[in-house]
Amino acid sequence: MNRLWETLIKAFSWACGIILLGAISCIIGYLFMKGAGVIRLDLIFGDTPPLDAILLKRQVLDGLFPAMAGTFFLVCFSVFTALPLGLAAGIYMSEYAGGSIRRVFSFSFDILAGIPSIVIGLFGFSIAVFLHRHFSDRIFPCLLISGLSLAFLVLPYIIRTTQLSLETLPARTRLTALALGATRFQNIRYVLVPQSLSGILSGVVLAVGRCAEDTAVIMLTGAVAMAGVPQSLLSSYEALPFYIYYISSQYTNPHELATGYGASIILLGICTFLFLAAFMIQKGLARRALYYP
Amino acid sequence: MNRQFEKTAEMVLFLPALLSVILTLAIFVFMLVFGLPLMKGGRFFELITGSWSPGHGMYGIQPMIMGTMAIASLSVFFAFPLSMGCASLISVLAPRGFSTFLRHTVRLMTGVPTVIYGFVGIFLLVPIIRELFQNGSGFCILSASLMLALLISPTMILVFMESFDRVPKSYLDAADALGGTPVQKLVYVIIPQARQGIWMGVILSMGRSLGDTLIALMLAGNAIATPGSVLDSVRTLTAHIALVIASDYESLEFKSVFACGLILYGFNALIIVMLRYVESKGTQ
Structure with a gap:
């Protein structure tokens, strides 16, 4: 290979790195340039005193608080639904499953993980239609349906991170308790799960981020532009990512658009925070904090 | 009794895994059942190669x-x-x-x-x-x-x-x-x-x-x-x-x-x- 090619390849790689960094800083820079001015407390709470809004004494009409509350409830509901199922399935896959069951199950989890979120949303929507026709007229696309659909969306992530963090434990950790006479389940309960806690936890935090940012699922299953703070599981609700999508096509004045930029910055902040948290946890900070008090 | 407990534990862990597999299949089945009216009579091929013109009753998604x-x-x-x-x-x-x-x-x-x-x-x-x-x-x-x-x-x-x-x-x-x-x-x-x-x-x-x-x-x-x-x-x-x-x-x-x-x-x-x-x- 001659000098020229070598220089060209080097230049190409550096150009790629610079393009990537440039593009992402353009996006974030543009967002902040347009939206930094509106990041104030009244972006979230409007004219309502913050304390009244948080205690649900008064409705917030022109702020992002209902959307943030909607996203919060949504994330809590779906992660708490997906977590027990995902943990159990992950532990089963890593510790019990063998032979053809293991092959079939892991193939189907791969498929589940890859299903586009809009298809999961469509599935949630058809469940709502199905329930509406056959069980109760009161069921429409709502917080409950969205939460369930999002739980389906993150379930394979939780299964996979649980399975992976259990499987990567060293054989020494895996065998000690068994050699001392512990049963299989005791080994899982007292040794394997606590030891892989940081891996599992960081997977959960990433799942939270996935729930918070996903728009395709919720736009089919009940997110609306104006609903206030959700009153029950069966009501429609607002959510931060849907609000951003809605504003991008339906804004009527510069003020609304500015709110859209503000909402984007808040969502970006939440997701970045969750991402960093997952990273820190993986680095083992959390294991020390949670398991060795 | 201990053995019984071990068996139960395995079962309790197995069911969610099975449920997730069923979920994967259920999504497919739902799409199929709900989309069936449009695909009846071997029209699936027509559906994926045809053009979109709802006014003329054509719902091709090509x-x-x-x-x-x-x-x-x-x-x-x-x-x-x-x-x-x-x-x-x-x-x-x-x-x-x-x-x-x-x-x-x-x-x-x-x-x-x-x-x-x-x-x-x-x-x-x-x-x-x-x-x-x-x-x-x-x-x-x-x-x-x-x-x-x-x-x-x-x-x-x-x-x-x-x-x-x-x-x-x-x-x-x-x-x-x-x-x-x-x-x-x-x-x-x-x-x-x-x-x-x-x-x-x-x-x-x-x-x-x-x-x-x-x-x-x-x-x-x-x-x-x-x-x-x-x-x-x-x-x-x-x-x-x-x-x-x-x-x-x-x-x-x-x-x-x-x-x-x-x-x-x-x-x-x-x-x-x-x-x-x-x-x-x-x-x-």
């Missing part, structure tokens, strides 16, 4: 399939060289400090919400494309696939990077001992060794861009037409689902979204099978 293909392949086409360059930079060419910085930035980029790419795309990228080409509104295949390329690059870079880093150190030492420069090491040792990982990265990101909704929905313009150039506006399968669902759900028009869902499900299954195939090739 334009959406073409739109999806166009945007997904173009975005992979943009993202591939970019990701190769960045992965080489991170793994081999850049000095340690910059490499670490880039690595963390790329990781962080995987966490940026899709809707934000779309939002900024509308107000930043689309006007630029419109001014640059002086052709139409700027909402077109090119805008969507450029943004999508940025969305899938981090995933691709991470997969490439990991496969670059897996190349055995002894191979690199051998190249060093022969007096190879970093670029020679990259081109003659690392990239050939990492071929499997490169394939997997490309297939994986192809899957992501086929399934992405928000970017295409917000940036591609959503016109139902078979694309003729990259500046044409198209509607993807995913965007079609999102847009039609707003209309009433008894019409035949509405049933077509389940056909879209089925096709997307099929694409995804195909991607997974391809990934498995590439993976098994490498371990032999």
Whole structure:
């Protein structure tokens, strides 16, 4: 290979790195340039005193608080639904499953993980239609349906991170308790799960981020532009990512658009925070904090 | 009693796993059952090759399939060289400090919400494309696939990077001992060794861009037409689902979204099978 090619390849790689960094800083820079001015407390709470809004004494009409509350409830509901199922399935896959069951199950989890979120949303929507026709007229696309659909969306992530963090434990950790006479389940309960806690936890935090940012699922299953703070599981609700999508096509004045930029910055902040948290946890900070008090 | 408990524990852990498998199947079955009225009498083929004209009772989703293909392949086409360059930079060419910085930035980029790419795309990228080409509104295949390329690059870079880093150190030492420069090491040792990982990265990101909704929905313009150039506006399968669902759900028009869902499900299954195939090739 001659000098020229070598220089060209080097230049190409550096150009790629610079393009990537440039593009992402353009996006974030543009967002902040347009939206930094509106990041104030009244972006979230409007004219309502913050304390009244948080205690649900008064409705917030022109702020992002209902959307943030909607996203919060949504994330809590779906992660708490997906977590027990995902943990159990992950532990089963890593510790019990063998032979053809293991092959079939892991193939189907791969498929589940890859299903586009809009298809999961469509599935949630058809469940709502199905329930509406056959069980109760009161069921429409709502917080409950969205939460369930999002739980389906993150379930394979939780299964996979649980399975992976259990499987990567060293054989020494895996065998000690068994050699001392512990049963299989005791080994899982007292040794394997606590030891892989940081891996599992960081997977959960990433799942939270996935729930918070996903728009395709919720736009089919009940997110609306104006609903206030959700009153029950069966009501429609607002959510931060849907609000951003809605504003991008339906804004009527510069003020609304500015709110859209503000909402984007808040969502970006939440997701970045969750991402960093997952990273820190993986680095083992959390294991020390949670398991060795 | 202890044995009994062990059995119960295994059962309790088994059921959620089984439930998740059933869920995977249930999604497929739901799409099939709800979409059936449109596919009865062997009209499935007609459905995926026909054109869209609800006024004439034609609900073919061929334009959406073409739109999806166009945007997904173009975005992979943009993202591939970019990701190769960045992965080489991170793994081999850049000095340690910059490499670490880039690595963390790329990781962080995987966490940026899709809707934000779309939002900024509308107000930043689309006007630029419109001014640059002086052709139409700027909402077109090119805008969507450029943004999508940025969305899938981090995933691709991470997969490439990991496969670059897996190349055995002894191979690199051998190249060093022969007096190879970093670029020679990259081109003659690392990239050939990492071929499997490169394939997997490309297939994986192809899957992501086929399934992405928000970017295409917000940036591609959503016109139902078979694309003729990259500046044409198209509607993807995913965007079609999102847009039609707003209309009433008894019409035949509405049933077509389940056909879209089925096709997307099929694409995804195909991607997974391809990934498995590439993976098994490498371990032999």
